[in-house]
Structures are given as structure tokens and as C-alpha cells.
Amino acid sequence: xxxxxxISRKTFLKAALxxxxxxxxxxxxxxxxxxxxxxxxxxxxVHQGRYEVQSPENRGDMANANFVVGSEGVAVIDTSxxxxxxxxxxxxxxxxxxxxxxxxxxTHMHPDHVFGNAAFKQYNPTYVGxxxxxxxxxxxxxxxxxxxxxxxxxxxxxxxxxxLPTMAIEExxxxxxxxxxxxxxxxxxxxxxxxxxxxxxxxDTLFLGDLLxxxxxxxxxxxxxxxxxLIDQLxxxxxxxxIPGHGPQTMQLPGxxxxxxxxxxxxxxxxxxxxxxxxxxxxxxxxxxxxxxxxWKLFDQYHVRNVTAxxxxxxxx
Amino acid sequence: MPRPLKTFARNFGLAALAAAALVLAMPAAYAEENMWPxxxxxxxxxxxxxENDGMVVLEAPQKVxxxxxxxxxxxxxxxxxxxxxxxxxFIDNNPDPKVAKLTFGPAQxxxxxxxxxxxxxxxxxxxxRAVLETEDGTLHMATKFLAAAGGCAAMQxxxxxxxxADIGKTIVRVFxxxxxxxxxxxxxVMIKHPNENGMQLDINTAKFIPAxxxxxxxxxxxxxxxxxxxxxxxxxxxxxxxxxxxxGKANDLDVVIVxxxxxxxxxxxxxKGS
Numbered sequence: 001x002x003x004x005x006x007i008s009r010k011t012f013l014k015a016a017l018x019x020x021x022x023x024x025x026x027x028x029x030x031x032x033x034x035x036x037x038x039x040x041x042x043x044x045x046v047h048q049g050r051y052e053v054q055s056p057e058n059r060g061d062m063a064n065a066n067f068v069v070g071s072e073g074v075a076v077i078d079t080s081x082x083x084x085x086x087x088x089x090x091x092x093x094x095x096x097x098x099x100x101x102x103x104x105x106x107t108h109m110h111p112d113h114v115f116g117n118a119a120f121k122q123y124n125p126t127y128v129g130x131x132x133x134x135x136x137x138x139x140x141x142x143x144x145x146x147x148x149x150x151x152x153x154x155x156x157x158x159x160x161x162x163x164l165p166t167m168a169i170e171e172x173x174x175x176x177x178x179x180x181x182x183x184x185x186x187x188x189x190x191x192x193x194x195x196x197x198x199x200x201x202x203x204d205t206l207f208l209g210d211l212l213x214x215x216x217x218x219x220x221x222x223x224x225x226x227x228x229x230l231i232d233q234l235x236x237x238x239x240x241x242x243i244p245g246h247g248p249q250t251m252q253l254p255g256x257x258x259x260x261x262x263x264x265x266x267x268x269x270x271x272x273x274x275x276x277x278x279x280x281x282x283x284x285x286x287x288x289x290x291x292x293x294x295x296w297k298l299f300d301q302y303h304v305r306n307v308t309a310x311x312x313x314x315x316x317x
Numbered sequence: 318m319p320r321p322l323k324t325f326a327r328n329f330g331l332a333a334l335a336a337a338a339l340v341l342a343m344p345a346a347y348a349e350e351n352m353w354p355x356x357x358x359x360x361x362x363x364x365x366x367x368e369n370d371g372m373v374v375l376e377a378p379q380k381v382x383x384x385x386x387x388x389x390x391x392x393x394x395x396x397x398x399x400x401x402x403x404x405x406x407f408i409d410n411n412p413d414p415k416v417a418k419l420t421f422g423p424a425q426x427x428x429x430x431x432x433x434x435x436x437x438x439x440x441x442x443x444x445x446r447a448v449l450e451t452e453d454g455t456l457h458m459a460t461k462f463l464a465a466a467g468g469c470a471a472m473q474x475x476x477x478x479x480x481x482a483d484i485g486k487t488i489v490r491v492f493x494x495x496x497x498x499x500x501x502x503x504x505x506v507m508i509k510h511p512n513e514n515g516m517q518l519d520i521n522t523a524k525f526i527p528a529x530x531x532x533x534x535x536x537x538x539x540x541x542x543x544x545x546x547x548x549x550x551x552x553x554x555x556x557x558x559x560x561x562x563x564x565g566k567a568n569d570l571d572v573v574i575v576x577x578x579x580x581x582x583x584x585x586x587x588x589k590g591s
Binding site: 285 | 376378382383384386388390434436473475476477478479483486488492503507509519526553555557559
């Protein structure tokens with residue numbers, strides 16, 4: 001296991017302040033360790049997100065946020081779910097290296113992976129994403145911002161903004177960090193229509209973004225058929241380790257994909273059967289996939305939405 | 318025409334207000350944003366509307382899971398015997414609150430439960446309403462309050478390229494009842510169509526994606542009108558309708574769909590045995 005190797009100064013100060021303000025507080029506040037990162041391979045750092053939905057207490061710390069340090073510069077891969085979380089991640093980078101932050105890469109459009117982008121503006125990095133990321137973020141910006149404020153509160157959410165990619169990845173592309181390169185590969189519609197995966201050449205670490213969920217129930221915002229097909233392909237890849245979008249810091253192929261594959265296949269099978277029986281979408285949301293309920297965290301928050309999306313897709317078969 | 322086209326800024330305020338209303342578990346706190354008197358006046362004038370008199374039942378999820386795809390079902394119980402004139406659906410706080418109006422024809426069927434289901438976009442916390450007009454011209458309303466879940470589910474299509482590639486693809490189905498002699502049968506119409514609301518910015522062109530949505534859906538059974546629906550972009554991408562109709566001879570459904578660009582799409586049930 002990897003152990004956290006630092007707490008940012010800012011977080012430390014906040015924690016100190018909170019303790020001073022509330023002397024009876026024994027348990028550390030929820031955000032006290034929010035900027036912990038672990039070096040999971042030489043120069044590869046992962047901050048593990050919480051198994052929670054966004055809240056004022058967790059400041060949108062939900063997805064894994066990562067960075068890779070090369071001899072010439074740094075690439076950040078996903079920036080967590082708020083500007084303040086992005087700041088903590090930025091502080092974590094700065095605690096490790098003073099090399100320039102050259103790239104901020106988003107593995108897809110979801111708020112818990114992109115709202116920290118704003119914290120890196122001062123370094124003027126190249127913002128990188130799938131070629132469909134800009135459109136996806138552009139059309140959703142309003143609702144993501146509204147939802148962010150609702151879930152985290154105006155105060156915590158302040159400073160968070162949608163920053164569009166300045167580099168669009170339409171085919172496999174290599175970014176140079178000096179002594180290592182990152183291979184960026186755009187994927188067909190699966191978790192979303194703008195999933196991008198990243199491989200670090202030096203350590204053979206594969207960042208799967210939300211194409212890999214562990215512990216937390218997968219969320220479907222693209223195509224269930226596309227995702228299941230892609231899991232088959234990803235399962236044939238070799239990598240020293242994979243980093244999920246949600247779940248532990250590192251996992252191993254192909255086993256890492258199995259629970260997610262089982263979940264999606266169960267949903268697809270149940271939904272197809274209900275469609276064949278002439279059932280409606282509302283009826284399907286009450287039964288499909290519920291055998292998976294105890295296998296996942298946040299099932300109650302996302303499962304019905306997944307069934308809804310799967311139904312609306314599979315009824316066209 | 319859609320009237321209260323609200324600004325995004327206003328919607329922000331509305332969300333905060335609605336959140337406060339929910340905390341208090343008191344939709345009444347929401348009253349100052351009440352659009353209904355205006356909508357009602359616009360559509361029905363001073364005609365009286367009976368509320369919750371059992372003539373019409375509206376089913377909506379307790380929690381909005383996906384704001385882009387909220388299933389709604391309207392039921393007219395078997396105790397209502399006569400023919401129906403029209404059914405109008407509203408989502409008070411949507412940019413275009415009048416979701417759809419159905420005008421029923423001679424093939425609508427009587428002698429059992431009549432129902433209609435579709436899926437709608439819900440822009441925010443809102444009342445949703447079904448107003449039924451019966452043959453005698455009286456109006457009956459059922460109302461539900463919808464609370465949005467927030468989070469990652471934006472109202473946008475999940476795979477717009479795939480949807481656009483298939484635009485106009487139509488599936489029409491008939492679900493024969495368990496007892497073939499049952500006077501009420503069920504059908505379904507599905508159309509691949511983005512139902513764009515004209516309010517989303519296309520980042521590549523820096524222009525708003527033009528509104529383009531399904532405006533009219535005409536459903537006939539064996540050549541006779543079941544209903545004609547006038548729709549808006551409050552109906553979800555890939556519009557989907559489940560409905561009842563009166564048993565006929567062949568029970569073949571024919572559907573004509575017209576969108577705001579004037580494109581016409583047609584569909585029909587597959588001939589039996591194919």
C-alpha cells in the first residue's frame with residue numbers, strides 16, 4: 001500500500017484554524033486530508049477521491065485527481081470538483097516539484113473531474129481533452145455551475161468555473177514531459193461521449209478516468225452498449241497498473257474491470273428483458289439491476305439514473 | 318409561441334428559492350414564483366378547472382433522477398366513461414411551460430382506463446400539471462411537484478452525434494391486451510430527434526444551436542384519428558409516447574411527425590406476421 005506523503009500547507013492551516021475555533025472538536029473535519037496524494041509509481045501521484053457525492057464538507061472531493069512529474073514539466077490529470085480542491089492539488093504539486101505545470105488534462109466532462117481546472121490558470125497550461133469535450137462542457141456549463149452551487153454552497157464553490165480545452169485530441173497523441181511521455185487516446189462513446197485515457201510511458205501507468213469505477217457505482221452518461229464493448233477491449237490491454245476515476249489509488253487489469261462489467265451487463269440484461277415484456281421506463285426503474293444494490297456505494301444516488309439512460313438507449317435495438 | 322423565456326440568471330435565483338422551499342418541505346414558500354395563473358389564463362381563460370376530482374391522475378417520479386428524461390404518465394380511470402376532448406401538460410417553470418397538447422379523435426377508445434405517457438425535460442424545481450378536457454367541455458387537473466436531484470445529469474443528449482445520425486428513425490408498436498376483445502389497446506411511438514431547445518451554445522461555432530423540435534405528431538388507427546399532439550422542446554430528446562386507443566379491425570397505427578424545420582417523418586406498425 002502507498003501512504004499519503006503530504007498534507008498541503010493550506011489544508012493544515014485550515015485544520016489548525018478549525019481546531020482553534022472549535023476546541024471540542026475531536027474528530028478531524030471532513031476536509032482535513034483532502035489534498036493527500038500518494039506516489040504510486042516514480043513521479044506518478046494520485047489523490048484518492050471520497051466515496052461521497054459533492055457537499056460543502058467534502059468540497060467536491062469525489063473523483064481521483066492525479067499528476068505526473070517529468071524532467072521538463074508536470075501534467076495534471078483531472079483536477080477534482082471545485083476550485084478550492086484544485087488549489088489543494090496545485091499545492092500538492094508544488095510541494096513535490098517546482099517544474100512548470102505544462103498540461104491540465106481532463107479525462108471527460110463531469111464536474112467532479114473538471115471544476116478544479118481554474119486553480120491552474122495562473123500557470124497558463126495547455127488544457128487538454130477529447131475532441132468532443134469542448135462541446136459537451138459548453139452545452140452543460142450552466143447546469144453544472146447551478147448544480148455545483150446547490151451541492152457545495154456558493155462559498156465553497158466560489159472560483160470554480162468551466163475551462164474549455166485548448167488542445168483537442170481526435171487521435172492518439174503524445175505529450176512530452178522530458179524524460180517521459182504521455183499517450184492520450186480518445187475513446188468512442190462509453191461512460192460519456194468524451195472519454196480520454198492516458199498512459200505514462202515511463203511507469204506503464206494507465207489512467208482510465210471514469211471508464212473504470214470501483215467501490216462507487218458506475219454512472220452512465222454515454223452509451224451502455226459502447227461501454228460494455230470498450231470494457232472488452234480495455235480488458236485485453238496490459239499495464240503495470242491502472243488508476244480508476246473512482247476507487248482505490250491503483251488497480252490491476254483485467255480484474256479491475258470485472259465488477260463494473262458485471263454491473264453494466266446486469267443492467268443491460270434486465271432492461272432488455274423488461275423492454276421485451278413491453279414494460280415502461282418507470283416500471284424498469286423499480287426493478288432493473290437491483291441485484292447489484294449491495295455491491296456498490298452511492299447505489300441509491302445513481303442507479304435509477306443509470307437504468308433510465310440504459311432503457312432510453314436499448315429500446316432502440 | 319413560448320412566452321416566459323426566462324433568463325439563465327433568473328433560473329439561478331429560482332433554484333436557490335426552490336431549494337429553500339424544499340428544506341422547509343413547503344411548496345407554498347415557492348408561491349411568489351408561481352407561473353400558473355398566467356399559464357392558466359393564457360390557455361383556458363376564465364373557465365373553471367376542477368382539481369383532484371379523480372377524473373385524471375398524474376404519475377411522476379418522487380425525485381428527478383435525470384432532468385433530461387423524466388417519465389410522466391397521465392391516467393384517466395375507467396370510472397370516467399365518456400370521450401375525451403383534450404389533454405394538456407404543463408411544467409410551470411420550464412422555458413416553454415406548455416409541454417404538449419393532445420387533441421383526441423374518434424379512435425381514442427372508451428370502455429376502460431385511458432392513459433398517456435411521455436418523457437420530459439425538467440429545467441428546475443417545478444409543478445407539473447395535466448389538464449383534461451372531457452366531452453362536455455369541463456376541465457379537470459392533476460398536479461405534482463418535481464424536485465430535481467442535481468448533480469451530473471444535465472439536460473443534454475448523451476450522444477448527440479449518434480442521435481443526429483439517425484434523425485427521423487421511427488418505431489411504432491402496438492401492445493395487444495391480454496384479452497383481445499378488450500376495447501382499449503396500447504400503442505407506442507418513438508422518434509429519433511434531438512428536440513433541441515435553442516438555448517445551448519455550440520462551442521465550435523460560438524452560436525446557439527438552433528431550436529429544432531417535434532411540433533406535431535398525428536396518430537391514426539386504421540385511418541382514424543387517435544390523437545394529434547402539439548409539442549414543444551420540453552419533451553425529451555428522442556420523443557417517446559405510450560398511449561391507449563380504441564380497438565379497431567386491423568389495429569394498424571400510422572404516425573406522421575412534423576418538426577419545426579418542416580421535416581416530415583412517417584412511421585407505422587409492422588404488418589402482422591412480419
